[in-house]
Amino acid sequence: MKDVASMGERLGHFLATREEGRTAIVERYAPMTGGYSRLMAKADIRWDDGTVETLVLRGDPPAGESMLDTDRDMEWEVLQGLTQLGTVPMPAARYYDATGEHLGTKCIVLDCTPGPSLQSALEAADDILVHRNALIDGLAAVHAVPIDELASCLPRPASWDAYLDERIALWAQTEGMLAESNPIMRYVGAWLDAHRPPPMDLVLCHGDFQSPNALIHPEAGLQLIDWEYAHIGDPREDLGWYLVVSEATPPSMYSPDPGAFLARYRERTGSDEVHVNEATIGYFSMVAMVKIFAGIILGASAMARGTNASLLTTFNLNAIAIGHMNCLGACGALAEPLAALREMAQSLEVQR
Amino acid sequence: MNTRPSTDQIILDCRRELLEVILPDVASDHVRVSVQMLENVLRNVATRAAHEIAWMHDETAALEAYARDVAAAFPGDDALASALQALDDGPRQSLHLEDVTETYSRAGEALSCALEAAVRAGHEPLSQRAVALLCARNERELEIKGEWTMVGRT
Numbered sequence: 001m002k003d004v005a006s007m008g009e010r011l012g013h014f015l016a017t018r019e020e021g022r023t024a025i026v027e028r029y030a031p032m033t034g035g036y037s038r039l040m041a042k043a044d045i046r047w048d049d050g051t052v053e054t055l056v057l058r059g060d061p062p063a064g065e066s067m068l069d070t071d072r073d074m075e076w077e078v079l080q081g082l083t084q085l086g087t088v089p090m091p092a093a094r095y096y097d098a099t100g101e102h103l104g105t106k107c108i109v110l111d112c113t114p115g116p117s118l119q120s121a122l123e124a125a126d127d128i129l130v131h132r133n134a135l136i137d138g139l140a141a142v143h144a145v146p147i148d149e150l151a152s153c154l155p156r157p158a159s160w161d162a163y164l165d166e167r168i169a170l171w172a173q174t175e176g177m178l179a180e181s182n183p184i185m186r187y188v189g190a191w192l193d194a195h196r197p198p199p200m201d202l203v204l205c206h207g208d209f210q211s212p213n214a215l216i217h218p219e220a221g222l223q224l225i226d227w228e229y230a231h232i233g234d235p236r237e238d239l240g241w242y243l244v245v246s247e248a249t250p251p252s253m254y255s256p257d258p259g260a261f262l263a264r265y266r267e268r269t270g271s272d273e274v275h276v277n278e279a280t281i282g283y284f285s286m287v288a289m290v291k292i293f294a295g296i297i298l299g300a301s302a303m304a305r306g307t308n309a310s311l312l313t314t315f316n317l318n319a320i321a322i323g324h325m326n327c328l329g330a331c332g333a334l335a336e337p338l339a340a341l342r343e344m345a346q347s348l349e350v351q352r
Numbered sequence: 353m354n355t356r357p358s359t360d361q362i363i364l365d366c367r368r369e370l371l372e373v374i375l376p377d378v379a380s381d382h383v384r385v386s387v388q389m390l391e392n393v394l395r396n397v398a399t400r401a402a403h404e405i406a407w408m409h410d411e412t413a414a415l416e417a418y419a420r421d422v423a424a425a426f427p428g429d430d431a432l433a434s435a436l437q438a439l440d441d442g443p444r445q446s447l448h449l450e451d452v453t454e455t456y457s458r459a460g461e462a463l464s465c466a467l468e469a470a471v472r473a474g475h476e477p478l479s480q481r482a483v484a485l486l487c488a489r490n491e492r493e494l495e496i497k498g499e500w501t502m503v504g505r506t
Contacts, residue, residue, distance in 0.1 A: 033385050180453070181460030183415075183467065184486050190471045249501060315389040318396065318500040321493035328487055 001039045001059045001105055004029055011043055011057070014102035014109075018095045023048045032056070037070065037228065037295075039105065042112060054114070055094065059107035069295070070228040072106040073098065074153050078230045079108065081150050088141050090224045091215075113223045118214035122251045132253040133264055134222040135214060139242075140268035142224065143203040143235045150204060156232055160199040163233060167287050168192045174294040179301035184324045188286060191331045195338045197280040198345035200271070202232050207291070209238040210245040211253075229291060236276065239265065240284030248322050274345050279337035282330050293323050360402040367394040388503040399496045405447060407492050408456040415459040418485055422466035422478055432465040 001007060008026035015024040025046045032040040041057040060072055079093035095109040118135065122128045147156075157163035171189030175182045206213075207229025215223045239254075239262075246252030254261045258278050266276050296316045302308035357365070375387050416439060423432050439458040443451035467482035 031382055033382050175464075180457040181464055183460050183464040183482075184490065186464035187467055187471075187482065187486055190468055194471065311386060311389055311393070314393045315503070318392070318497040321490065321497045322500075324486075324490045324493060328483070328490055332483070 001041055001057060001103060001107065002031065003104070004031065007041070007103075008043070010103055011045075014097060015045065015095070017102065019047075027052075037061075039107075054112035056091070056110045056112045057103065057107050058110065059097075059103060059105040060100075062105070072108065072228075075228045075230070076108050077153050078150065078227055079110070082145070082227075085145065085149065088145060088224065089138050089220065089222055090227075110225075113215040113217045113220075113225070115216040115218055115223075117212050118216060118222065119211040119249070121216050122211055122253070128251045128253055129256070131216075131222070132261065135211075135253060136261065136264045137268055138214065138222050138224055139206070139209060139238055140265060142206050142209075142238070143269055145204045147202070147204055147232055150232075154204075154230070154232055157202060160202060160234065163202060164196060164199075164287070167233070167290065170290045170294060174290065174298065177298060177301065179304035182297070184327065185297075188327045188331065191335075192283070192286060195283065195335055196342070197236075197283050197338055198275055198341055200234055200236065200275050203235045205229075205231055205233040205235065205238050207231055207233075207238070207241075209242050210249075212249075234284060234287075235269070235271070236280050236284035237288040239276075239281045240286070241288035243281055243285045244289055244323075244326060247326065248319070274341060274348065277341070279334050279341060282334050283338060286327050286330055289323055289327065293320070296320060358402070360398040363394050363398040363401060367391055367398070370394070385503055392500060392503070395498055396496050399498065405449060405452050408452050409447075411489060411492075412456050412459040414485060414488070415463040418481055419459070419462035419466040421481075422469055425475065425478065426469045426473065429465065429469045432462065432469055435462040435465045438462075 008029045011026045011029065012024050016022065026043050027046055028042075028044040030042055032042050039057075039059045039061050041059075043055050043057065044052065045055055046052050076093065076096045076098070079090075080096075082088050082090060083093045091111040091113050093108060093110050097103045097105075097107045097109075100106050116124075118131060121131060125131070147154075157166065168189055171185050171192070175185040175189075206224060206227065208226055209224075213224060213226040215225060217223050243252075243254050246254055258281075262273075262276055262278070262281065266272065269276075296313070296319050299308055299310065299313040300317055300320070303310070303313050370387060371391055375384065375391075378384050378387055416436075419432065419436055419439075423429065423436060426432070435458070439455070439462050442455045442458045444455050446452070463482065463485060467479065467486075470478035470482055
């Protein structure tokens with residue numbers, strides 16, 4: 001995908017294999033910046049009937065160059081399912097080179113959203129809160145997806161506790177794979193296990209819900225992109241992850257008024273305040289952090305062992321420091337509120 | 353050997369060259385992002401070059417002291433005993449970076465086993481001491497980080 005000189009012709013051939021009876025000329029092909037884990041490119045296409053459109057290509061980097069390894073087959077299946085469902089604001093998934101036979105690597109081809117990222121829009125906005133409701137409503141739409149209609153490849157946890165056990169265990173499991181000890185990860189795992197919040201029904205989670213992963217279409221409005229971490233989980237994971245990332249790369253639409261942010265989410269999803277509140281979102285910010293945190297920190301260990309040579313890996317070592325800081329702060333602040341919520345949830349259960 | 357300019361000074365001079373000489377002539381957005389990342393990495397590396405051996409050496413002593421206190425409070429903890437033995441067997445006398453790093457990692461494992469024992473037993477004073485050690489560790493990480501943003505994500 002990096003070979004700009006040959007990609008136009010390769011993409012044209014690929015599109016012809018996917019659209020029987022049609023041919024396409026690639027008028028422009030250019031790599032994109034912005035994707036931290038996948039190779040991204042944009043292509044202007046002219047079909048033989050005269051129609052023109054822009055497509056986005058999203059492919060796997062060569063082995064050893066990826067900071068974060070995720071499953072392109074699974075992402076394609078999720079994108080295809082959501083495109084067919086049509087209830088989630090996102091660019092339509094169009095084609096997939098599942099083997100890399102045509103495009104040189106496993107590669108998903110999507111509609112291009114003509115507009116800036118939400119992150120860019122926020123940085124340029126006088127009032128960032130004008131985008132808040134659209135972002136929350138987009139997430140509510142994701143969490144409302146009937147999971148039985150989703151891709152069969154997405155693992156289904158047996159229960160909320162089983163799901164959380166698995167998520168928490170990732171902290172110690174990841175630490176065990178590192179090239180050096182990490183006592184902060186071991187502490188967080190132990191702490192999460194000892195401070196569980198009241199449970200919720202499992203839903204489809206975006207898995208990397210953050211402002212750079214939303215685009216603003218001039219007519220269709222907010223569109224969610226980068227679905228490689230989609231999974232079945234607790235809906236508070238996405239909210240918790242948004243909290244983590246927006247604090248690290250402001251502006252945040254959560255921090256100025258968490259109460260209003262969560263009230264909108266509760267209104268759009270029918271959830272209640274015992275389950276969706278600042279303490280539980282703080283808890284899930286740590287739960288959510290481990291998967292992407294693991295990608296970064298395992299990349300660093302791979303580098304230490306000589307099997308990864310990505311500049312991104314070195315650059316993102318700083319994200320580990322921020323993650324550590326957020327986790328330690330959250331453990332200190334959340335123990336008492338979570339204990340109170342567990343008691344409240346239990347007494348509500350008894351009353352019912 | 354030449355020691356002046358120091359390693360961190362040399363690295364920071366490379367960073368200056370990158371920013372003032374190379375970056376202005378880079379037209380490609382893709383490459384500009386890489387250069388901006390390199391700038392940040394070089395700043396991190398300069399701080400580490402200046403301090404990391406001393407910082408790891410000091411912290412190792414604090415982690416070991418804590419782990420031995422926990423081992424005395426919970427003498428039957430096999431994982432902790434084993435981690436402390438591994439620390440004893442480490443290359444503790446050497447100041448070569450690889451050896452200091454290895455010793456520091458072994459001390460970290462001893463701390464992990466010790467804090468897990470303390471949390472498991474609900475021993476609040478020992479748990480709080482562990483948290484203080486972790487916070488001190490993170491302060492150094494943040495000092496290395498300095499100013500940092502996700503370059504190229506907009």
